[in-house]
Amino acid sequence: MGKLIYLMGKSSSGKDTVYRELLRDNSLKLKKVVLYTTRPIREGETDGVQYHFVDEKVFNDFKEKNRIIEDRVYNTYHGLWRYFTVDDGSIDIDKNDYLIIGTLESYARTAEYYGKENVLPIYIEVDDGIRLQRALDREKNQENPKYQEMCRRFLADAEDFSDDKMAEAGITERFHNEDLLACLDRIKRYLSENM
Secondary structure: OOOEEEEEEOOOOOHHHHHHHHHHOOOOOEEEOOOEEOOOOOOOOOEOOOEEEOOHHHHHHHHHOOOEEEEEEEEEOOEEEEEEEEOOOOOOOOOOEEEEEEOHHHHHHHHHHHOHHHEEEEEEEOOHHHHHHHHHHHHHOOOOOOHHHHHHHHHHHHHHOOHHHHHHHOOOOEEEOOOHHHHHHHHHHHHHHHO
């Protein structure tokens, strides 16, 4: 039986970098799960790589077919953006281990869907000041920076990843990402002990 490794953390905590590095490590043999979103594609993103970029009609079609594992919608500065995980046939937990990125809420729903014993949470943590600077630097490099949305995400993270919600979800391990190599080393040791 395989495991779903569920990577989560506040915005600009380095989840994408950790994700890429874990996938790159062939010894882990992790397959990626690509989530779906209705938000606009950002500069440098590719459909089917970071996300499947779709519209609300596609979401409703999946929902009608009972294929939605979890979904969340955010009322952003630029309108409603939906993120969701679909049972689209790309996950075969009987045969493989998978790596997925999401939120605390999406982790809880995915663990409920696949069984908590089959989903291993990895929470990435970084000092808020470092995260804010990373987010600002990233946004400055966009052709059309969305600073209001960056601020909304930053503030929402405090509530979404509150200590109470973390405890309720059963998240006990936290992986600090001020030093990427040390963080990756600790995550890999954790995975080898729990898979």
